[in-house]
Amino acid sequence: MLYHKGSSLGVPIVDYIELVSKRNMEDLYTALALLTTGVALAMGSISLFIGVKRNNKTQLIFGVMGLCLVIFFLIPPTGFILHDHAPYPTNILVKRIFIFAYYALVPWFIWSYTGYKSKIIPYLISVESVFTYIVMITEADDLTKPIWSKISVVAFGAIFIYGLLAGIWQYRNRNPQKAVWLITSILIYGVLFLATTINQLTDNFFGLQLGMKLFFPIHLHSILFMMIMGLEVVAEVLEKNKLERKLKSQDKRWHSFMQHAALLVLELDQKGNIGYINDFGVKLLGYSTPTELLQKNWFDHFLPPEDMATTKNLFKLLLAKESMTPYFKNSIVDKKGKVLAINWVNFLTYTDEGEVLGVMSVGCDITSEESSQRLISQLRLELEKENVTNPDVSFTNAVHTEIIGASKALRYATQKVEQVATTSAPVLLEGETGVGKEVLADLIQKLSLRNNMPFIKVNCGGLPHELIEDELFGHEKGAFTSAIQSRKGRFELADGGTIFLDEIGELPLAMQPKLLRVLQNGEFERVGGQKTIKVDVRVIAATNRELANEVKQGRFRDDLFYRLNVFPITIPPLRKRKEDLPELINYFIERKSKEYNKNIEQISKADLQRLMEYGWPGHVRELKNVIERSVIASEGKTIQLDWFFNRKTEKIEGTETLEQIERDHIVKIMNECQWRINGEQGAAEKLNMHPNALRSRMKKLGLSRPIKDVIIDDNV
Numbered sequence: 147m148l149y150h151k152g153s154s155l156g157v158p159i160v161d162y163i164e165l166v167s168k169r170n171m172e173d174l175y176t177a178l179a180l181l182t183t184g185v186a187l188a189m190g191s192i193s194l195f196i197g198v199k200r201n202n203k204t205q206l207i208f209g210v211m212g213l214c215l216v217i218f219f220l221i222p223p224t225g226f227i228l229h230d231h232a233p234y235p236t237n238i239l240v241k242r243i244f245i246f247a248y249y250a251l252v253p254w255f256i257w258s259y260t261g262y263k264s265k266i267i268p269y270l271i272s273v274e275s276v277f278t279y280i281v282m283i284t285e286a287d288d289l290t291k292p293i294w295s296k297i298s299v300v301a302f303g304a305i306f307i308y309g310l311l312a313g314i315w316q317y318r319n320r321n322p323q324k325a326v327w328l329i330t331s332i333l334i335y336g337v338l339f340l341a342t343t344i345n346q347l348t349d350n351f352f353g354l355q356l357g358m359k360l361f362f363p364i365h366l367h368s369i370l371f372m373m374i375m376g377l378e379v380v381a382e383v384l385e386k387n388k389l390e391r392k393l394k395s396q397d398k399r400w401h402s403f404m405q406h407a408a409l410l411v412l413e414l415d416q417k418g419n420i421g422y423i424n425d426f427g428v429k430l431l432g433y434s435t436p437t438e439l440l441q442k443n444w445f446d447h448f449l450p451p452e453d454m455a456t457t458k459n460l461f462k463l464l465l466a467k468e469s470m471t472p473y474f475k476n477s478i479v480d481k482k483g484k485v486l487a488i489n490w491v492n493f494l495t496y497t498d499e500g501e502v503l504g505v506m507s508v509g510c511d512i513t514s515e516e517s518s519q520r521l522i523s524q525l526r527l528e529l530e531k532e533n534v535t536n537p538d539v540s541f542t543n544a545v546h547t548e549i550i551g552a553s554k555a556l557r558y559a560t561q562k563v564e565q566v567a568t569t570s571a572p573v574l575l576e577g578e579t580g581v582g583k584e585v586l587a588d589l590i591q592k593l594s595l596r597n598n599m600p601f602i603k604v605n606c607g608g609l610p611h612e613l614i615e616d617e618l619f620g621h622e623k624g625a626f627t628s629a630i631q632s633r634k635g636r637f638e639l640a641d642g643g644t645i646f647l648d649e650i651g652e653l654p655l656a657m658q659p660k661l662l663r664v665l666q667n668g669e670f671e672r673v674g675g676q677k678t679i680k681v682d683v684r685v686i687a688a689t690n691r692e693l694a695n696e697v698k699q700g701r702f703r704d705d706l707f708y709r710l711n712v713f714p715i716t717i718p719p720l721r722k723r724k725e726d727l728p729e730l731i732n733y734f735i736e737r738k739s740k741e742y743n744k745n746i747e748q749i750s751k752a753d754l755q756r757l758m759e760y761g762w763p764g765h766v767r768e769l770k771n772v773i774e775r776s777v778i779a780s781e782g783k784t785i786q787l788d789w790f791f792n793r794k795t796e797k798i799e800g801t802e803t804l805e806q807i808e809r810d811h812i813v814k815i816m817n818e819c820q821w822r823i824n825g826e827q828g829a830a831e832k833l834n835m836h837p838n839a840l841r842s843r844m845k846k847l848g849l850s851r852p853i854k855d856v857i858i859d860d861n862v
Contacts, residue, residue: 186215204258211251218244232285232292239283249301250275253308259328261320262312267304274301299346306332306339410488410509413495416465418445418458421504430511432481448478450485452570455682456595459642464492464505474598475512486513549589550733551726555718559586566713567593572665574650574710575688577717579835579843580767583688586717587646590686599643602636607649608836614657616673625674635672637664641681649839650710651691651702658703665709685710720762720769727758730766734773735785747783756791763807767834809847812840821851 190212197205221241234242253268278301282294309332317325410430413422419441428436431448445458453476460474475489488509495503549560566573567590575583584603591601609617620635636645647653653661664670665685669678687710696702720727731749739746762768772790780786812833819829823837830837844850 180219183216183219186212186219190216204255207251207255207258211248211255214244214248214251218242218248232282234282242279242282246275246279249298249305252305256305256309256312256328260312260316260325262315264308264311267308271301271304271308274304296346299343302339302342306336309335408511410507410511412444412507412509413504414444414461414507415504416502418443418461420444427509430480430486431478432484448480450477450479453477453595456570456599456642459682460599461505463642464494465502467494467502474595476595486511487515488512549585550730551723552729553718553723553726555723556726559715559717560589562713562715563590564593566590566715568595570596570684572685572687572710572712574693574712574714575686575717576692576714577688577690578719578765579690579839580765581717581719582766583690583717584646584648586715587648587686587688591644591646594644594684596643596684600640601644601646602640603646603648604636605648605836605839607652607842608838611654611657614654615660618657619660619670619672621673622675625672629674632672635670637670637681637683638679640683642683644684644686647685647687649689650687651689651693651696652842655701655703658706662703662706662709665706720765724758727769728754730769731757731773734770735777738774738777742777744777744780745783746777746780746785749785749787753785753787753791757787761807763811764833768811771832771834808843809849812844812847812849816849816851 190209192209193205193212194209196202197207197209218241221244222237250272253271256262257265257268274297278294278297281297282292285292285294309328313325313329313332316322317329407424408426409424410427411422411424412420412427415421420439420443421441423436423439425436428434428439431439433439445454445461449457457476473489473491475487478486478488480486489512490507490509492505492507495506497503549556563586573587573590575586577583587603591597604617606614616633616635618635618637620633620638621629623629623632647661660670664681664683668681668683670681671678693702693707693711697704697707720730731754735746735749738744757769764771772787773785776785776787776790779789812829815829815832819827819832822828823830823840825831828837830840833840835843
């Protein structure tokens with residue numbers, strides 16, 4: 147046998163080479179341990195700092211893992227390979243607490259990093275780590291491969307499987323680019339896990355006799371893991387810097403736009419105080435610098451008193467995320483008291499935590515356009531006074547698409563609508579049934595400053611008297627037997643907007659003082675409630691009665707009448723604007739032809755002349771129904787009206803009184819419907835009237851079912 151010359155002990159050369167190899171391996175692993183310590187300290191510190199500052203769970207876990215490695219490698223003996231045997235000394239037990247903690251945290255880091263939903267394996271590995279540590283403490287036999295080391299291999303395998311599943315899931319479902327870092331680390335982990343398993347099952351490491359009791363090649367993964375994830379952190383930082391530079395560039399462009407665009411840009415906090423205003427806005431309001439305006443309350447300093455309540459309410463709804471549209475128009479007042487008209491677009495601003503910070507408003511000055519429009523309206527009125535307006539010119543304002551006709555009577559009504567629409571004054575629409583009061587109410591709402599706010603319609607003639615108060619003002623829970631919960635009334639639903647009270651003349655006397663209180667003070671109480679509710683509601687009322695006569699007869703309160711009669715508009719009946727008939731007829735023919743997929747294009751001169759001579763007791767509503775029925779019954783391109791002119795009960799000459807014509811028409815329809823009022827085949831549907839309104843009209847006309855035809859029918 148050969149001996150080494152320098153060996154005083156006479157050690158055989160083979161044994162000497164093995165001893166040298168073992169020492170070199172120990173030195174190599176010690177150097178790697180020191181490198182891991184440095185990397186773990188750097189990455190762990192950075193991750194802990196980021197995790198604490200941003201409250202980032204993933205960075206916190208990774209930071210704690212790094213510090214566990216640092217402590218593990220700093221506690222003597224240093225390195226990956228430990229020459230120890232059971233029972234283990236205190237320093238070894240303390241040292242291994244941190245390496246067990248490191249491996250217990252690895253699956254939790256994977257779970258947080260990928261967003262993988264399953265937490266069963268992390269929980270099991272955590273429990274297994276505690277169990278393994280207890281086994282190690284209690285183990286007394288001096289074994290080359292102790293039991294606890296074999297149990298650890300199971301946990302290492304579970305980490306490998308979990309990491310692979312989570313990485314693949316992240317690659318497929320969330321962030322493929324980010325998943326590459328984890329999958330790379332897990333694959334390296336898998337190779338080292340295989341080496342660890344082989345080492346634990348045999349006494350050598352790939353044929354190399356280490357002469358050591360314990361060696362875990364998988365510990366080498368910690369340095370690679372820290373380096374790989376560290377590179378991912380560096381990549382994130384570089385990407386963040388790139389995004390920050392891009393954001394700064396975009397911010398400069400946005401700031402330049404806000405400062406130089408001819409728009410008023412304004413940011414308000416939740417109290418309405420100005421937090422930002424651009425240079426154009428400063429100059430528009432008549433000031434020199436933004437500092438003069440900052441922290442001033444926008445509503446108190448720059449809104450006219452008549453618009454303050456409406457605009458404040460819209461602002462509150464926007465903050466509460468209840469406003470459906472961010473657009474509106476209002477007036478503002480500059481430093482010198484000049485009134486400016488502004489079109490606004492508004493959107494919410496948020497804090498970093500996602501809470502509402504305030505409102506950003508961008509306004510366009512339309513004062514000159516509004517002035518021009520008012521001047522045009524004024525000149526048109528002057529021309530009409532001098533009778534120089536061409537009577538054949540149609541009323542072509544684009545916003546009046548539902549108002550068909552060019553007669554003086556109709557133009558007068560629509561001009562009054564334009565005058566009152568942008569105010570908050572109550573409006574009383576007067577006219578016979580069927581003349582189109584609801585159409586004008588819709589037009590007033592469309593042109594008003596409240597056009598983006600609720601528009602609630604109530605038919606006072608269609609509600610039972612005992613339910614009107616509940617319908618208008620709501621009720622509290624327990625107010626009556628069936629009141630199982632509180633309910634808002636129509637006035638409360640219309641807060642900030644407009645309410646349309648149709649057939650106001652049908653309102654019972656007992657309810658009129660409560661309505662008067664709302665009009666005067668904006669206050670009411672729900673049925674069964676004691677809390678006073680304040681609302682800001684504009685009222686548009688409509689009636690087919692002469693309310694002045696109703697007041698004289700004691701059926702309507704005079705104070706309520708005067709409160710409603712601030713701006714009355716009388717809508718002319720169709721018989722007083724016969725010149726509008728051709729345009730109305732053509733409009734309904736075209737509309738109904740499209741609706742019923744017909745190709746009707748014209749009406750004969752004879753039929754048109756007979757329609758012009760007819761008295762139209764049902765007004766526009768009756769005309770619409772006649773055209774609709776004729777369109778359905780006609781074939782070809784010319785509308786057929788024979789069914790209408792051949793009716794025995796109809797007298798086209800118009801010799802009867804209006805009341806007689808209306809009575810005959812109702813009787814005819816009632817006979818056709820066998821005196822049935824409600825339902826799909828009822829007279830109310832054919833006459834396009836509410837059943838209660840038809841009953842009321844029949845009572846006034848003295849109509850009742852002939853005795854010989856009376857049957858028991860709940861629908862009559």
